[in-house]
Amino acid sequence: MSQQESVVRGQFDAATRREFAAAPDAFDKDVVLAVAADAIPTGAWTLRGREAVGEWFAEWFSSFADYRFKVEEMRSVGEKVFAVASNKAHGRASGVELDWSLAYLYTARSS
Numbered sequence: 001m002s003q004q005e006s007v008v009r010g011q012f013d014a015a016t017r018r019e020f021a022a023a024p025d026a027f028d029k030d031v032v033l034a035v036a037a038d039a040i041p042t043g044a045w046t047l048r049g050r051e052a053v054g055e056w057f058a059e060w061f062s063s064f065a066d067y068r069f070k071v072e073e074m075r076s077v078g079e080k081v082f083a084v085a086s087n088k089a090h091g092r093a094s095g096v097e098l099d100w101s102l103a104y105l106y107t108a109r110s111s
Helices: 003-016 050-062
Strands: 032-035 045-048 068-077 080-090 097-107
Touching: 003 068, 003 080, 003 097, 045 050
Parallel strands: none
Antiparallel strands: 032 045, 068 080, 080 097
16 A cells, blocks of 8 residues: 555544544645535535635534445555545434445645
8 A cells, every 4th residue: 555545544544433633634734625516415616725624524524423434445646546435424413324435536745
């Protein structure tokens, strides 16, 4: 596993352990989070900056009682890391089950 893949996998593992404060620490201060229109029900959008991305993740994960990831596939080419992960959870208020797989593309630089 490359160093870049290890960093990305650590993001998924920290979220599954509900250690959300650890995730933004690995982000570049100029991180960009771009979500495709069909990825989640809220439609396409882009956030910029460690604080904005960290706040979005905190809000998203707090809506669920038990969010967890299972990385199904991960590959790296240079600074790019492609991952496919299943996302499973239950809505905190509604109890509705979330069960979907998403593809992620990271640019991960060695320090």
